[in-house]
Structure formats: C-alpha cells, structure tokens
Amino acid sequence: xSERTFVGGIHPGYxxxxxxxxxxxxxxxxxxxxxxxxxxxxxxxxAVVEVGxxxxxxxxxxxxxxxxxxxxxxxxxxxxxxxxxxxxxxxTPVPAVFIENDGQDxxxxxxxxxxxxxxxxxxxxxxxxxxxxxxxxxxxxxxTHVKLSPPPDIQIDTxxxxxxxxxxxxxxxxxxxxxxxxxxxxxxxxxMKALGxxxxxxxxxxxxxxxxxxxxxxxxxNSGDYNIEVHxxxxxxxxxxxxxxxxxxxxxxxxPGALPMAVNVVNQNTGTAIALAEAIKLGKPLYERVVTxxxxxxxKPGNFLVRNGTLIRDIIEQCGGLTPDARKLILGxxxxxxxxxxxxxxxxxxxxxxxxxxxxxVRDQPIAACIKCGKCxxxxxxxxxxxxxxxxxxxxxxVLAEKYGAMDCFECGCCTYTCPAKRPLVxxxxxxxxxxxxxxxx
Amino acid sequence: MERKLVVSSSPHIKSPETxxxxxxxxxxxxxxxxxxxxxxxxxxxxxxxxxxxxxxMATEAIILRNGSFFGDGSAAVTGLLLAMTLPxxxxxxxxxxxxxxxxxIGKHIYGGLGNNIFNPALVGRAVLFVSWGTxxxxxxxxxxxxxGFTADAITQASPLVTYxxxxxxxxxxxxxxxLGETSALALIIGAIWLFYRGHIDWRIPGxxxxxxFILGLFDGGFSMGLYHVLAGGVLLGAFFMAxxxxxxxxxxxxxxxxxxxxxxxxxxxxxxGGMPEGVTFGILLMNGLTPLIDNMTLxxxxxxxxxxx
Numbered sequence: 001x002s003e004r005t006f007v008g009g010i011h012p013g014y015x016x017x018x019x020x021x022x023x024x025x026x027x028x029x030x031x032x033x034x035x036x037x038x039x040x041x042x043x044x045x046x047a048v049v050e051v052g053x054x055x056x057x058x059x060x061x062x063x064x065x066x067x068x069x070x071x072x073x074x075x076x077x078x079x080x081x082x083x084x085x086x087x088x089x090x091x092t093p094v095p096a097v098f099i100e101n102d103g104q105d106x107x108x109x110x111x112x113x114x115x116x117x118x119x120x121x122x123x124x125x126x127x128x129x130x131x132x133x134x135x136x137x138x139x140x141x142x143x144t145h146v147k148l149s150p151p152p153d154i155q156i157d158t159x160x161x162x163x164x165x166x167x168x169x170x171x172x173x174x175x176x177x178x179x180x181x182x183x184x185x186x187x188x189x190x191x192m193k194a195l196g197x198x199x200x201x202x203x204x205x206x207x208x209x210x211x212x213x214x215x216x217x218x219x220x221x222n223s224g225d226y227n228i229e230v231h232x233x234x235x236x237x238x239x240x241x242x243x244x245x246x247x248x249x250x251x252x253x254x255x256p257g258a259l260p261m262a263v264n265v266v267n268q269n270t271g272t273a274i275a276l277a278e279a280i281k282l283g284k285p286l287y288e289r290v291v292t293x294x295x296x297x298x299x300k301p302g303n304f305l306v307r308n309g310t311l312i313r314d315i316i317e318q319c320g321g322l323t324p325d326a327r328k329l330i331l332g333x334x335x336x337x338x339x340x341x342x343x344x345x346x347x348x349x350x351x352x353x354x355x356x357x358x359x360x361x362v363r364d365q366p367i368a369a370c371i372k373c374g375k376c377x378x379x380x381x382x383x384x385x386x387x388x389x390x391x392x393x394x395x396x397x398x399v400l401a402e403k404y405g406a407m408d409c410f411e412c413g414c415c416t417y418t419c420p421a422k423r424p425l426v427x428x429x430x431x432x433x434x435x436x437x438x439x440x441x442x
Numbered sequence: 443m444e445r446k447l448v449v450s451s452s453p454h455i456k457s458p459e460t461x462x463x464x465x466x467x468x469x470x471x472x473x474x475x476x477x478x479x480x481x482x483x484x485x486x487x488x489x490x491x492x493x494x495x496x497x498x499m500a501t502e503a504i505i506l507r508n509g510s511f512f513g514d515g516s517a518a519v520t521g522l523l524l525a526m527t528l529p530x531x532x533x534x535x536x537x538x539x540x541x542x543x544x545x546x547i548g549k550h551i552y553g554g555l556g557n558n559i560f561n562p563a564l565v566g567r568a569v570l571f572v573s574w575g576t577x578x579x580x581x582x583x584x585x586x587x588x589x590g591f592t593a594d595a596i597t598q599a600s601p602l603v604t605y606x607x608x609x610x611x612x613x614x615x616x617x618x619x620x621l622g623e624t625s626a627l628a629l630i631i632g633a634i635w636l637f638y639r640g641h642i643d644w645r646i647p648g649x650x651x652x653x654x655f656i657l658g659l660f661d662g663g664f665s666m667g668l669y670h671v672l673a674g675g676v677l678l679g680a681f682f683m684a685x686x687x688x689x690x691x692x693x694x695x696x697x698x699x700x701x702x703x704x705x706x707x708x709x710x711x712x713x714x715g716g717m718p719e720g721v722t723f724g725i726l727l728m729n730g731l732t733p734l735i736d737n738m739t740l741x742x743x744x745x746x747x748x749x750x751x
Contacts (some may be wrong), residue, residue: 012455168455192737243744253745317568328448334455341449361455368461369556373641374692382744387692388736408743413453420459421556427451 004203004248005234008381010414012168012237012335014207018301019171024179026305027291028318029101033075034086035061035094039348040141042068047097053080058108058285060133061097070143070349071133074099074288075307077106087345089331089338096346099309101442111283117190120280125194132279133286133349135420137271138162138240139332140272141350144272148194150261156195157264158247158331161188161273163204163211164233167333168236170353172290173270175303177204177211180274181218183281187273189226190280195266200228209237237335238412242267244381256382271352286349293319297326297356300309306347312354313343328357335413368421376415381419382408386415390425393432398439401432409433461555464687465515467639471632472522472682478628479621482586483530487621493534494525497541506549516555520544523563526622527676527722528570530584532577540566540578560729561686564722571722583618601673602718609665612672623678633681642685645694649701650680650708657709675721676708681723689729695739696732703728 027312039045043066049055055074062072074097082098114120114128130145150156161184165173177184188200202219204212210227215230231249233239243254245267252263259268271289278284287308294301299320306315312329316322330337331351376386392400406429415425479487498521512518521541528537539618544566552558568579585598598618601607607617615625622629636642651671658670670676675683682706684690691700704724711720 010457012457142533247744255745255747256743258745322445326445328450328454330452330454333451335453337452337454339445339447339449339452339454343447355454357454362450365456365460369554371461371464371556371687372690372692373464373687374697375640377692377694377741378643383741384743385692386739404740405743411452417453417455418457418459420457420461422456422460422465424451426453 002233003238005236006244006381008379008383009236009244010237010379010417011235012417014168014235015208016169016171016174019292019303020174022175022289022302024175024303024305025309027310027315029076029103029105029307030310030314031101032081033099033101034096034311034346035072035075035099035309036086036088036094036346036348037062037072038088038094039072039308040070040135040143042066042143042146042331044094045069045072047083047095047162050085051078051080053221054078055080055099056108056323058111058287059287065367067130068143068146070130070135070145071285072286073133073308074108075105075309076101078102087342088174089340089345089348089351092140096309109111109196111285113283114280117186117193117280120190120193122194122196125280127191128279129194132275134272134275134279134285135286135349136269137275137289137349137352138269139336139350139352144268144276145216147266147268148191148276150195150266154261155264156197156261156266158199158201158250158266159188159191159197160202160245160265160267161202161270162240162242162245163202163208163215163270164245165208166205166235166237166240167337167353168237168336169294169355170292170333171294172303172352173400174208174211175206176270176274176290177208178214181214182222183227183277184215184270185218185222185254186277187268187275188228188279189223189286190276191266191268191273193326197266198227200226201231203231203233203245203249204230205232205233205235205239237414238381241382241410241412243410261397289345289349291315291351292353295356296330296351297323297358299323306351308348309346312340312345312347315347315354316343316356322356326356326360327359328361330355330357335417365422370423371421373420373422375418379414379418381414382410384408386425386429387423389432390415390423390428393428393438396435397430398435401429402436406432407436444453461514461516463691464641465519465659467636467641468519468682469515469522471635472519472622473524473626474628474631475526475622475625475678476522478625479526482615482624483584483621484587486531490528490531490537490621491522491525493537494528494541495521496536497521498524498545501542501545502550505546506554513556517545520549520562520566523622523682526682527563527620527675528566528578536570536577540570556585556688558688559732560726561683561689564683564726564739567722568726585618586616586624600718602712605669607673609668609672612669617673620675621680626672626677629677629681636681636685641687642681643697645697646685646701646704647680649698650684650705651676653705654709657705657713661713670709670712674719676685679704679708679721679725682727684728689732691732691736691739693736693739693741695741696735699733699735699739700728700732703731716746
C-alpha cells in the first residue's frame with residue numbers, strides 16, 4: 001500500500017525515542033485532586049456535590065450545563081473540601097472541586113458493565129458515551145456524543161481513528177495502540193455502529209511500525225463483520241489534523257469552514273476509542289487518561305495513567321523533578337500545546353502531554369522583515385499565504401488578513417516553525433482571527 | 443514554584459534555518475561559479491569579486507550600524523552576484539559604485555532586506571550599464587585564458603554578438619562574457635545545491651529557461667534554442683537572480699508566470715531590441731510586477747471548490 005499523506009507540512013525532529021519504549025504505568029494518586037468543572041469545548045458543568053460530601057471514585061461531580069458538554073467525575077474516593085475557582089490549563093481560573101483522597105479508591109456503585117456491543121442499539125452507545133463524559137482526547141476535547149449525533153440529513157459512512165500522533169515528543173497514543181489495540185478496535189466498532197458507518201479506518205504514521213502491526217493484528221482478530229482498515233501514513237506534521245487525516249485516508253477534502261461530517265466522516269482519537277470501549281465493557285467513566293511526560297527538561301520521562309485533577313507539580317515530582325535548565329512547561333505537544341506560567345495546574349481530560357523544554361528552546365530570536373521566501377506557503381497544509389496574513393495582521397489590517405485566508409487557519413504552526421526570519425506568523429494570525437471574529441459579531 | 447517559567451504562544455520549537463543560513467547556502471552555491479571565473483579570467487576576476495563583496499558589506503554595515511560586518515549575509519550575496527554580472531576587470535571604482543548603488547539604492551532606500559522591490563545586484567548592474575557602459579559592456583569582454591593569470595587581456599566579442607561560439611565552449615564557459623555567466627557547468631552545480639537545500643523551486647528557472655529555449659527554436663532550430671539558453675546571462679539570471687526570494691512571487695502559479703515573463707522579455711530584447719542581452723532588464727521588469735502577480739494568483743485553499751462563474 002502506498003504511503004498516504006497531504007500537501008504541505010513539515011518534518012520537525014520527532015524526539016519520541018525517550019518515551020516510545022516506555023509502557024504506561026499508573027501515576028501515584030495525589031493526596032488531593034483539584035478537578036475543574038470545565039474540561040471540554042462547549043458549556044461548563046455545575047457541581048452536583050457539596051463541600052463536606054463523601055464521594056467515590058467514578059461518581060459524577062459535575063453535571064453539564066448544555067448539550068455540547070460532558071459530565072465530570074471524581075478520580076479518587078474521599079471528601080470534598082472546597083469548591084472554588086482554581087488555575088486552568090487554558091488560562092482563566094474556573095470553579096473546581098477539591099477532593100481529599102482517602103486512599104481507598106472505593107468505586108462508585110453505579111459503575112456497572114453494559115450489554116455487549118452486539119446487543120446495544122446506536123442510541124444506547126451514544127447515551128453511554130455521554131454518561132461516561134467522553135470528549136476528544138487528542139486535545140481538542142469536543143464532546144464525543146455530539147460528534148455521534150449528526151443532523152438527520154447527513155449519513156456518516158466512515159469513522160477514522162486518529163493514531164497519527166504527529167506532535168513531536170508525544171507517545172501516549174503510540175503506547176495505547178501497542179498495549180490496548182483490542183480496545184481501540186472495540187471502540188471503533190462502537191463508533192461505527194452508533195453512526196451506521198460502513199467503513200472504519202485506523203491511520204498511523206509510519207514512524208510507529210510496531211503500532212501498525214499491533215493494530216493490524218487486533219483488526220484481523222476482532223473486526224468481525226465490520227469493515228476496518230489500518231492505513232500507514234507518511235510521517236509528517238500535521239498528519240493528525242482532522243482535515244489532513246481525512247484527505248490522506250479517504251481522499252476527501254473538507255471544505256473551508258466546514259466540519260468533517262460535511263464529507264460524511266467522523267474522526268476520533270485513539271484514546272477516545274479506548275475510553276468508549278471501557279465505558280461499554282466496564283461502565284467506567286472518564287476520570288483518568290494517559291499522559292506523556294517528556295522533554296529535555298524532565299529527569300525521568302515516561303507514559304503515565306494520570307487521574308483527572310492531579311496537579312502537574314505532583315506528576316513532575318514523580319518523574320524525578322526538573323533539570324536545572326528547564327524553562328518552559330507545556331501542556332500538549334511542542335507545536336500546538338499551551339505554555340503554562342505555573343505547575344499548579346490540574347491535569348484534565350485534554351492533557352495529552354506534559355512537555356518540559358530547556359533554556360536552548362526559549363532563547364529570544366530577533367524578528368526580521370519577511371524575505372518572501374515563500375517557505376510558509378509551501379508548508380501550509382491549508383494552502384494559505386501565511387506570510388501575507390501575518391504581515392497584514394502585524395499592521396492590524398484585518399480585512400486584508402481575512403482576504404488571504406486568516407479564518408481558515410487552524411493554527412498548526414508550520415509557518416512559524418519554518419520561517420527563517422523568525423516571524424511569529426501563526427501568533428499574528430491568531431490575533432487577526434480574534435479581531436475578525438469580533439468584527440463579525442458586531 | 444520558585445523557578446520562573448517562560449510563557450509564549452505555540453509553536454514552541456522552530457526550524458534551525460535562518461536568513462543567515464540561507465545566505466550562506468547561496469554563497470556556497472556561488473562558490474563553483476566564482477572558482478570557474480578565477481580559472482577562466484585569472485586573478486583580476488578575483489579582485490573584482492573581492493572589491494564588490496567588501497564594498498557591499500561595508501555599505502550595509504554603515505547604513506545599518508548594528509555592529510556586524512557580515513550581518514545576515516545578504517550584502518555579501520548581493521556584492522558577489524553583482525560581480526558575477528561584470529566583465530573580468532572593470533576599473534575598481536566602477537565596481538565599488540556598483541556595490542554602493544546595489545545596497546544603498548537597490549535595497550536600503552526601500553527599508554532594507556525584504557522590502558526592496560527590485561533585485562539589488564541587478565539595480566547596481568543596471569546603473570553601471572547606463573552610466574559607464576564603456577566599462578561594463580560593449581567591447582570590454584575578454585577572451586578567457588584558462589590558467590592564464592596574466593595582466594593583459596585580449597578582447598573578444600560576446601557570443602551574443604557573434605552567434606558563432608560552440609555549444610561545448612558555452613557549456614564549459616570558455617567564451618567571453620561576464621564573470622559568472624559563461625560557465626553553464628558551474629552554474630548548474632551551484633543550482634543543484636540550491637535545489638537540494640530547498641531554497642529555489644523549479645518554477646522560476648524552469649519557466650525562464652524553458653521559454654528562452656522555446657523562443658530560441660524560432661531563431662534557428664534546436665541548436666539555436668540551446669545557444670540562447672547557454673549564451674549570455676540566462677542561466678545566471680534564472681538560477682541566481684530571478685530566484686531572489688524578496689523580489690519574486692511566493693505563490694506557485696506566480697513563480698511560473700514570473701519565470702516565463704523573465705524569459706519572454708529577455709528574448710524580446712535579444713531578438714528585437716537595441717542591446718545584445720536582455721536578462722537584466724527582463725528580471726527587473728518582472729520584479730516590478732511581482733506584487734501584482736502574487737495577488738492575481740492566490741492559491742486555492744484546501745477544500746475550496748472553484749466557484750462556477
């Protein structure tokens with residue numbers, strides 16, 4: 001099978017070797033978890049427990065305040081000590097439930113296995129994903145049940161599992177495909193059944209040959225009546241971006257501004273598929289996830305199963321602490337992750353990685369004038385003109401920025417990565433997108 | 443946490459490539475061309491190149507006053523490219539004025555690297571051409587004497603005047619002409635390096651050389667097509683001048699149009715104009731059209747379907 005890919009993209013150093021060979025191990029449960037009540041794109045949750053309540057592991061503590069939202073669960077058993085705003089990975093503090101861990105891990109009695117997939121109806125699968133609090137675990141955290149509920153005039157024919165993991169440094173999905181391949185296939189089958197899709201695709205970049213053979217084996221053993229293929233993808237960032245992944249695996253191009261459902265496709269992350277498999281088999285809601293802790297600034301990198309609400313500080317401590325030259329803490333990967341001002345941040349559903357970068361990565365490089373080399377144009381996966389948008393945005397000429405395609409940018413960062421003049425192109429484009437969106441609302 | 447963390451917007455890693463590293467790559471690509479020039483025209487060629495480069499860098503250093511002589515390396519590239527368009531030994535002051543004009547008027551009057559509209563080296567060359575034509579064009583071309591490191595030179599008309607050089611001589615460079623333009627072999631070696639390093643793509647040189655060849659066919663068949671490509675400054679212009687990043691389009695379609703335009707103007711001047719050679723003005727004219735070409739060739743966005751009119 002020839003390699004599949006898209007036009008554009010970059011080949012950064014992938015730096016995955018530090019953690020790719022390290023099996024997932026459970027992180028130590030902290031003495032206190034701080035669980036934010038907003039962990040997904042869409043509406044936040046409101047607390048359904050009160051200070052002083054005893055909660056059990058897996059018990060619902062946050063109820064969604066809208067359709068595009070997902071419930072939130074206790075990740076330890078213990079006593080609710082506080083409910084107040086706390087630091088959040090996306091910047092602004094949000095209300096959080098503080099639970100003092102009693103160390104017992106007493107499971108919530110409501111957690112019960114569901115019927116087998118064969119017996120479940122599509123509606124029941126969607127209800128299970130909603131009740132388990134599933135969101136996209138690649139980092140975007142879009143509520144899964146919403147993706148499984150397309151408008152009635154759209155028939156999804158293909159579900160794609162995103163095993164590309166194109167962000168450098170991260171290896172969580174890679175490990176999951178090695179260790180939990182059967183659950184990936186079960187999750188994919190459930191997605192297909194929920195949507196009535198006739199084709200399932202698992203896309204993996206060719207820098208993970210062991211994951212590809214692991215997935216091929218699991219598909220051969222478990223796919224049953226389901227039509228499931230494993231696709232080997234060319235290793236190139238951002239191969240895992242949803243539009244690029246759909247193009248590479250199906251040849252379909254999602255129109256500008258549209259969602260994958262416009263081409264009858266739904267994408268799901270590897271971790272999300274496993275979470276759905278667990279929700280079906282065990283009734284387990286989403287209160288822990290795999291996090292890659294890595295980068296040159298951490299002493300002992302690894303892949304960990306981290307409970308929701310664990311402070312990044314506690315995780316770093318378990319990894320032997322930071323090296324003396326560590327200077328930057330990023331949640332997510334180096335291309336699209338968010339730098340944090342402090343390690344007093346709780347891990348949430350969208351925390352795919354904790355990346356620690358050192359002094360050499362944060363040196364200030366002077367910004368030069370654009371030399372119009374066009375390298376950003378070559379790498380832009382959306383085929384935009386980043387240099388033009390950036391220069392327009394730099395001058396606050398947002399109408400011009402829009403003309404050159406600012407609103408179609410999904411901020412992969414290839415342009416900024418590539419720019420020899422070290423111009424912060426995607427950063428300027430973000431500002432332009434904000435300004436354009438604000439002017440549209442007026 | 444006592445340690446101070448750096449917070450910035452993603453991405454958090456960047457390619458090691460810089461403007462300076464690109465300019466160094468261009469200098470590396472010009473090395474075989476420069477070597478061939480010294481081999482063919484002797485040390486006077488080396489002197490011309492050294493004067494052009496030093497004066498260009500000095501001019502830039504004086505204008506920028508940022509305490510760095512090499513800087514981003516672009517001045518050295520401009521100086522060397524200017525020298526490549528000159529005869530083996532024009533008076534030193536002509537070379538110096540060329541470099542001062544190239545850097546001062548060709549580049550910094552517009553705000554420096556990135557903001558200039560026209561290729562700085564060609565601006566320098568054009569000013570010398572119209573001001574001191576007797577020193578940089580006409581009867582100054584000398585016959586190359588490999589290993590002939592002598593002071594006196596025998597003049598020989600340009601192959602674009604005589605139209606009688608052999609294709610073999612044109613390929614190797616053993617014909618009269620500007621320092622960097624005579625040896626197709628050296629230019630192609632340099633161009634391969636630039637392709638390999640990803641600094642030029644095929645569209646500009648392909649369009650330029652392709653259309654010169656095709657139009658040359660009408661001037662006397664296959665061998666004349668090849669003659670027009672190999673003689674004069676087409677290869678130097680197509681690989682090193684027209685591909686100047688700052689002054690050429692960024693869109694893929696724009697690059698092709700730009701290359702075709704350079705070739706068409708060059709051939710129009712050669713075949714119908716008053717001068718034997720048209721590469722300089724062909725490229726300068728297209729430089730002026732670059733912003734227009736870019737805006738008329740905006741690429742189709744991913745997933746965009748052409749609206750039916």
